[in-house]
Amino acid sequence: MPMTYCLDLVRAVIYRGSAEYSNVVMFNPMVNCMAIVALTVVCLIVGTFFFAQSEKNR
Numbered sequence: 476m477p478m479t480y481c482l483d484l485v486r487a488v489i490y491r492g493s494a495e496y497s498n499v500v501m502f503n504p505m506v507n508c509m510a511i512v513a514l515t516v517v518c519l520i521v522g523t524f525f526f527a528q529s530e531k532n533r
Contacts, residue, residue, distance in 0.1 A: 480510040 483500060484507040490496045502510075 477511075477514050480507040480514075483507050484511070 480502070483502055484504055487496075487500045487504040487507065490499050
């Protein structure tokens with residue numbers, strides 16, 4: 476689920492420095508950022524492709 480990475484990143488920011496950090500945060504914040512960037516790029520490429528296809532068929 477893509478929102479997992481966004482929510483986990485927010486949790487990492489909120490719980491930073493607390494004792495509960497390791498119990499609440501699933502992934503390293505850098506892993507979350509990389510996943511968000513990768514998913515954004517993939518969605519932009521796929522969306523652009525389908526948008527261009529729909530404009531050609533008009």
